[in-house]
Amino acid sequence: MNKVNLIGRWCKDPDVRYMQNENSTCVARCTLAVDRKFKKDGEQQADFINCVAFGKVGELIEKYTSKGTKIGIVGRLQSGKYTDKDGKDVFTTDIVVEEIDFLETKRSDSDNVPNQQASGNDGFMNLPEGINEDLPFN
DSSP states (O other), rough: OOOEEEEEESSOEEEEEEEEETOOOOOEEEEEEEEEEEEEETTTEEEEEEEEEEEEHHHHHHOOOTHHHOEEEEEEEEEEEEETTOOOOEOOOOOOOOEEEEESSOOOOOOOOOOOOSSSTSSOOOTTOOOOOOOOOO
């Protein structure tokens, strides 16, 4: 079985291209920074893992993620080899992303999203002042 589960943050904005075929398939490439379990000399260490996503998953990555976005991915490990322009063999290892979990939302300054800071340690959002609607529970 070839299955990989990772949680991390994009190191940069995804590089998105569309294949020039009859379906114009989306291909999104990015590097995921995944923290290691243990620290070295008091500093957090990370692995930088190349990822590629095709089709709908690639479109979701393009639309809803950017540099620094925390995500969870499920995919498979894929290795490959090609010869570069100097005639040297280059070996590659990528995670082919098959599923993505959004652990944070992509926000911009123009979004009119209410402040969703938790009140205390209970994890619930404070309701904005002036809401006169009936709540669906007692």
